[in-house]
Amino acid sequence: FRLIGRRITLQTRFIVQQSLGQQGASGVLNLALYVLGITLAIEAAGALLLWLRWRATLPDGEALWYAIFHAISSYCNAGFDLFSGTDQGVLFGYGTDWFTLTVMGLLITVGGFGITILYDLWSYPADRNLSINTRLTVVLTVALTVVGFLIFMADASLHQNVMSGKGMMERASVGLFTVVSARTAGLTIVPLEQLNDATQMMILLWMFVGGAPASMAGGVTLSTVGVLVISVFATVRGLNTASAFGRTIPFETIAKAVAVMTVSTLLVTALTLFLSLRHEGNLFDVAFEVVSAFANAGYSLNFTGNLDSVGRYVIAFAMFWGRLGPLTIVVALAQRQQPTLIHYPEEPVILG
Template sequence: MKMPKVIKLKPSQLLVLTFMTGITLGTCLLKLPISTTEGISWVDALFVSASAMTVTGLSTVDPSTAFTMFGQAVIALLIQVGGLGIMSFAVLIYMMLGRKVGMKDRLIMQQALNQTNIGGVIRLVKYMFIFAFAIELAAMIFLAFVWVPEFGWVKGLFYSLFHAISAFNNAGFGLFSDNLIGYVGNPIINIVISFLFIVGGIGFTVLVDMWQKKKFRKFSLHTKIMLIATLVLNLVSMLVLFVLEYGNPGTLGSLSLGDKLWASWFQAASPRTAGFNTLDMGAMHEASLFYIIILMFIGAGSASTGGGIKLTTALVILLATVTFLKGRKEINIGRRSLDSGYIIRSLSITIVAILFVISAIFLMTITEDESFLEILFEVVSAFGTVGLSMGVTASFSSLGKLILVFIMFLGKLGPLTLIYSLATPAAKSTYRYPNEDILTG
């Protein structure tokens, strides 16, 4: 008897498959009568499940009213699994059972965590769970000081845990109809929530490096770049939004100076894939919205819970441009030079991302009746797995929602991972063609 042929999948294909499986299971759980207050459509269940698994935060229904506490717990579970990765939990189970993690599983983890080499991947997973659960637990305790007195022990602790998970994993799901607008001037909410999504967004590689080496001068180049760039970008963004929105009565205009500063800080850090908002996004000036779109497209750090093209990718492209304009051939930063392969990879990620985003915007301008800026904002928010919205997500057609589901999926896995999963391995060439110049610019 002939044995059936075993289908061998590449690590990138297995990664795509596991996320698709998680989204499907989440859709079925959210469609259960026990999960919703009045029932939701299959498309809306799929959208919310995909948004939670990809830690985006966009929603076609109001999570605070459409779902029961069970349904909200399902969303929190999907966020946690999606943020840390399905394969990370599989590796954790392997370690708990005392089983050895095979080479194929390590390759998948390398792909999922966006690591340049396979060494140290399992150690990174161990630290990842320790950091995640410890930080979320501490954050829940601090948030409980606000929400337990307001809602009681059960609901207050649940809200605290839900928002701690959502913030650390950069999901942006909130259990209030206006997200966190009602807490625009609350110091605890502003400090704890922004701390969570900044720490979750700089990447576990950075956290492990800081934990092990302690001193800044001993940190790796990647860690130094992420820490400095994150601080500078957040402070500059805070200043930009403070100036642009200062007199806007729909956002900062009606707030006290202290609340203006809190709101500016929070809204400056949030677009880097967090998705929480303490200001009404639909009331912002177009200049502010466009600036936020740029931040959402850039995204968080590599090996983090966030999406986007990643901050280091944007920095490599910027440095490559500056290097070219100065007439140099090598990118030098921090007394180190970057290999040309990183430049090609960064350009590839950015170009592929732009092509997918442009295609989605083009399709949705055909299928939807919303303005171009609103569609642009929602699509980039989906790609960056941010979750910020101008309030039009629920009004999209079923086709428009499915397009956003694909873009969220793309943004979480990364454009190159998705393409690698579909591409056929090319045969290695044993010859080279002669060089010839072409005109550019």
């Protein structure tokens, strides 16, 4: 807001509080302290588990450093990996270790949930209540993980790819981690360009969806997709309200979800077309690169090296937009809403 010359008004503070699920300024302060504490605790627990596993094959000091780095990278959905290109590379060692993949996968998932949802889950035993945002996020996380895992396993079984000839347990562990990491974490344990089209398309869609709002993940967010799905089902059933888990979703929320999805889709499409005009290459590879940047995933089908300086600026812009969030930018740039004094008569528009 400061960069674009706008004051952080009381209304803006209310928007921030609402996005974080808080009711007042004191709630925001308490949440900030909670964020710091729970983040350090989760990353420390993950680092300890990884260190206990890796110290058997690495010197204690080196194992500790690697454990801390990869715990933070996993929880923050950063996608950085210190093993790539070394003799201990993920593909040659820990990439098939179920314990390592489980710990890092859990860190990725927890980071993709976000602090407000973790706080909601932590408080559930006491108040026996979960917000609709938490319920949507958990349900969609499980659904996307299961569906993505089935697609990965089916594709590996029906077609020849990098996982062909591997044992069932290795396929399962690699497949599950790949699906979990696809939603903006960006950690790779198999060459993505050697996967089949169906799996690559699944990864692209999962990256676009991303994780929860106010989390470490990017994308259009699970809640946006969830609200749109609920709204579509309500429309198909002939209902004039969209509801789920015993709660009715306000029209304003549905309108914001439509705006986020529309702006994000148009942005990704425009940037993909622009890059495809400037660079030779497969259109899917270009789209994969743009969606990966928008979701802050860091994946690539070996197309990044083809970008010129303008192309790199375009990808950087997509990263900035995706990290800041489409809704945040739309709200920040929007003019202050004025009360509508004139209401024109309604007239239906033919659809379909």
